[in-house]
Amino acid sequence: MALFKSRRSGISRKDLNSELAHIEARLASKHEGIAFHVVITATVNSDPPDGMDAAHAIAAIRDVLRHAAADALRVRDAFDLATVQDVCAAELGRERSLAAVPRLLFTAKANVGLLAEDRAAVSALLEAQRKQTIADELRRQRTEALAVHLSQPATLLAHWLEERNSDWTKAPTVTVTEELAQRLAEHRPVEHLGVEYALVDVVRQFLSTFPEPAQKMMIHTILAGGMRALDRHDHADRVEALAGSLEPAPAGGS
Numbered sequence: 001m002a003l004f005k006s007r008r009s010g011i012s013r014k015d016l017n018s019e020l021a022h023i024e025a026r027l028a029s030k031h032e033g034i035a036f037h038v039v040i041t042a043t044v045n046s047d048p049p050d051g052m053d054a055a056h057a058i059a060a061i062r063d064v065l066r067h068a069a070a071d072a073l074r075v076r077d078a079f080d081l082a083t084v085q086d087v088c089a090a091e092l093g094r095e096r097s098l099a100a101v102p103r104l105l106f107t108a109k110a111n112v113g114l115l116a117e118d119r120a121a122v123s124a125l126l127e128a129q130r131k132q133t134i135a136d137e138l139r140r141q142r143t144e145a146l147a148v149h150l151s152q153p154a155t156l157l158a159h160w161l162e163e164r165n166s167d168w169t170k171a172p173t174v175t176v177t178e179e180l181a182q183r184l185a186e187h188r189p190v191e192h193l194g195v196e197y198a199l200v201d202v203v204r205q206f207l208s209t210f211p212e213p214a215q216k217m218m219i220h221t222i223l224a225g226g227m228r229a230l231d232r233h234d235h236a237d238r239v240e241a242l243a244g245s246l247e248p249a250p251a252g253g254s
Contacts, residue, residue: 011048011052011054011057012047012048013044013046013047013048015054016044016048016054016057016058016061017042017043017044019054019058020041020042020043020044020058020061020062020106020108021041021042022039022041023039023040023041023042023062023065023066023108024037024038024039024040025037025038025040025066025069025070026038026115027066027069027070027073027074028070028073028074029073029074029076029077029078030074030075030076030077030078031077031078031121031122031125033121034078034114034118034121034122034125035115035118036073036076036078036084036112036113036114036118037112037113037114037115037118038069038073038088038110038111038112038113039110039111040062040065040066040069040092040108040109040110041108041109041110042061042062042065042106042107042108043106043107043108043109044061044104044105044106045095045105045106045107046102046103046104046105046106048104049102049104052104057098057104060098061098061104061106064096064098065092065096065108068091068092068096069088069091069092069110071091072087072088072091072092073087073088073112078114078118078122079122079126081112081113081114084112085110085111085112088110088112089109089110092107092108092109092110093107093108093109094107095107206219207219213246216243216246217243217246220239220240220242220243220246221240221243223239224236224237224239224240224243227239
């Protein structure tokens with residue numbers, strides 16, 4: 001081509017643009033082994049200075065644009081080509097220059113895609129991620145369901161016995177069972193908590209600040225009185241029955 005026969009002869013902007021119309025590159029994505037296929041079209045926006053080394057200028061522009069695209073794409077996900085295309089277009093659309101006198105200004109646009117092997121790799125990776133997501137979600141649901149199920153002491157004890165072939169001699173104490181059930185209840189999934197559960201937990205913590213049975217009975221009596229004032233007599237009866245269980249047993253006579 002005449003452009004390279006006389007490297008020091010005058011070169012027009014049109015000639016440069018013709019040489020820079022198709023710049024290909026395979027540039028890495030954030031996924032190891034998967035790369036983008038990029039076709040860059042550069043546009044020189046200023047007249048080249050007299051005596052410019054055309055071949056050197058073309059190589060330099062190609063190198064600058066490939067590096068700019070590589071920097072923009074190396075952290076990008078190969079699953080979302082539309083976003084990758086926008087990011088690359090924005091980066092290459094910025095005006096750059098070569099250190100000539102006067103400066104040679106240029107911009108570029110790019111078409112980003114995937115070659116067949118990279119498309120196949122992306123499909124395989126997506127399928128693997130879907131399977132892992134499903135497995136993780138099923139595991140999470142089973143774990144949360146079990147935590148909710150075992151947040152009742154009786155259920156927890158029954159589960160313990162089932163797992164150990166009903167060996168009653170090794171069953172945990174009531175205190176241990178209730179403590180474990182309470183810990184599970186405190187770690188229920190957020191969607192299972194709700195305001196009512198949070199309120200019950202506050203009341204439980206409040207009652208635990210009164211260590212003496214007489215103090216607890218007083219709180220139960222106040223709570224039962226409030227329930228009766230709201231015509232919730234069944235609930236009040238149940239609270240009073242619980243309060244009765246707090247009364248100390250009468251001392252036996254000699």
